[in-house]
Amino acid sequence: MFDTLSDRLGGVFDRLRGRGALKEQDVRDAMREVRIALLEADVALPVVRRFIDSVTEAAVGHAVLRSVTPGQQVVKIVNDALVEMLGGEETPSLDLNAAPPVVIMMVGLQGSGKTTSTAKLAKLLKEKQGKKVLMASLDVNRPGAQEQLRVLGEQVSVSTLPIVEGQLPVDIATRALQSAKLQAIDVLLLDTAGRLHVDQGLMDEMKAVAAISKPRETLLVVDSLTGQDAVNVAQSFAGQVDLTGVILTRMDGDARGGAALSMRAVTGKPIKFAGIGEKMDAIEPFHPGRVASRILGMGDVVSIVEKAAAAIEQEDAERMAERMAKGQFDMNDLRQQLRQMQKMGGLGALAGMMPGMKKAKAAMQQSGMDDKVLLRMDAIIGSMTPKERTKPDLLNAKRKIRIANGSGVQVQDVNKLLKMHQEMERAMKQIKKMGGLKGLGALFGKGGLGAAMPGLGGPGANAGLPGLGGGGLPSNLNDLLKK
CATH class of the missing domain: 3.40.50.300 (P-loop containing nucleotide triphosphate hydrolases)
Known part of the structure; x- marks a missing residue:
């Protein structure tokens, strides 16, 4: 819903962050653009006036303009004002404290x-x-x-x-x-x-x-x-x-x-x-x-964690953890991961909530890549025999042609999925050697999940997917995973 507004505000704040020092006029010019963006988003005029007045008053203060990172300080002030406009930090809940019914x-x-x-x-x-x-x-x-x-x-x-x-x-x-x-x-x-x-x-x-x-x-x-x-x-x-x-x-x-x-x-x-x-x-x-946070492109890691907790069954999580500890990862495991991604809202929803992934989400949309790519990958795995899913090394040229025909894709798409599986399997073995979750970053790195997806996403997808294929994820991904 907020994509257009988010894009407009993102452009304004990128310019602010790019400057080392800010003058009062710089802030006022930026707030003028924010005002136009909010009005174009159909926000009520009285609300826009109050919002801009409160943000401008706080942002042109001496402490902000003389700070080490004035651009970041302005963004924080806007974020706080947005939160207040939407209702404050506390999440509203139903009042059910009464005698039933x-x-x-x-x-x-x-x-x-x-x-x-x-x-x-x-x-x-x-x-x-x-x-x-x-x-x-x-x-x-x-x-x-x-x-x-x-x-x-x-x-x-x-x-x-x-x-x-x-x-x-x-x-x-x-x-x-x-x-x-x-x-x-x-x-x-x-x-x-x-x-x-x-x-x-x-x-x-x-x-x-x-x-x-x-x-x-x-x-x-x-x-x-x-x-x-x-x-x-x-x-x-x-x-x-x-x-x-x-x-x-x-x-x-x-x-x-x-x-x-x-x-x-x-x-x-x-x-x-x-x-x-x-x-x-x-x-x-x-x-x-x-x-x-989503409007300002800061992501929403908490919601990702909640979606994951709701989508992943306890028994499945324990089984996967046990297999990861042994460095095991076959096509059945990959299929389970793909289906969990679908339950969590799909690629677009997850990319929209990941910090620093806004450009990757836009690239996905421009390349014609949507959640159907997950269904195609699932169809490829579904066209394999149980033995092939357990031992992907069995897949020779003849078998790949059969799988491609059965799932309605090209042989090169089957090869890309197999390459993704190999990279993820290699990552699992690294996790086993490292004895922790630090190696999970490799799942998203060069040649991993993002690199395998271009070409499966439909027309124009071969252009690649900046931000998913090679290092576009936030640098603190491993720290987030540890938490």
């Missing part, structure tokens, strides 16, 4: 992704926090809305309130509360009706439901692709209903990001969750600090 009321306009977000949140509460959840649809206006929530409930294995035709929203809320108490439900999620626009009838209905259910949390679901209109909607709801937070959907889209940057500052309500895809597990807590 704790009621969460979902509100928003029709088409914002409210019903889907209700199911996603229910799945998250059930699986991550171990809560017993019940969902109830109060939307009697949109045809099929109640049935949609029931189907989603089956997908995420969360109970939904049985549908009774003809009941009004207040009656459904009353029945949902009674049912939740009888079933010893921890969290009751109420999916309220939406409208195509904000009107008094919608507000009156929500107020009536709130009076009956007394929600602990009232979450406004807004579509981040609607830009400034999303901010206007949030202001309208905040003026009528006691909102406690916001859920931004479609944060993985190509919007300019202004809604996310403006929402907290305009409404005063924290962004608690972000929808990042269509799958039922594609929702995550909104971390202001991490989002700010």
Whole structure:
């Protein structure tokens, strides 16, 4: 979402870092460019003014301009201001400290992704926090809305309130509360009706439901692709209903990001969750600090670690560690690594969160390389026999032709995958000799993962992949891996 803004800000700060000393006018010129970048990203004008004023005041101070690295100091000030704009260092969380059932009321306009977000949140509460959840649809206006929530409930294995035709929203809320108490439900999620626009009838209905259910949390679901209109909607709801937070959907889209940057500052309500895809597990807590770091191209190592922890099973990790200790690494191991990368969001998502990998991500996009490259590599391994996967040395010319035909690629692609495997196998043996994780950097070095991928990525991929193939990773990679 923030790619365009990130590119613009990156250009501004690269010029600042390139200068040894800064004058006040240099900072003011840079802030003028930042102001234009934020406005082009559709950030609300009052928010931009406050942001630029606060950053400029701090950045033109004597301590900054006379420091050893004034450019870096300005970037830090901008980062801190971005974090504050997005809600501060602390990650907002749901307030579930009340006698069960704790009621969460979902509100928003029709088409914002409210019903889907209700199911996603229910799945998250059930699986991550171990809560017993019940969902109830109060939307009697949109045809099929109640049935949609029931189907989603089956997908995420969360109970939904049985549908009774003809009941009004207040009656459904009353029945949902009674049912939740009888079933010893921890969290009751109420999916309220939406409208195509904000009107008094919608507000009156929500107020009536709130009076009956007394929600602990009232979450406004807004579509981040609607830009400034999303901010206007949030202001309208905040003026009528006691909102406690916001859920931004479609944060993985190509919007300019202004809604996310403006929402907290305009409404005063924290962004608690972000929808990042269509799958039922594609929702995550909104971390202001991490989002700010991504916007400024600083990466998000913490999120990578969390994704890895979620994607890698404990038994698989132990098995891999045992094989690494022995210096073993066959095609089955490589296939497992490729699939874990897919679970973690794919090449683009990982590159976007790695510090210093912004240019590599851009190179991937320009070369036509996408996550299909992982599927192609998986298909090549899938076309091998079990014996060939265990002993890749068996692959002669005839076998390679068979594998290439079976996986729909060229023989040279099979050779590149085999070369990548050889480099990674060599790295595993180095790890065994070194007795630690220091050798893991070789997996990404010259001839490793990045060098094998060009040519598998589609048209134009032969141009190579700067930043992945030969030393483009951060110099502190080994230190990060040790942690």
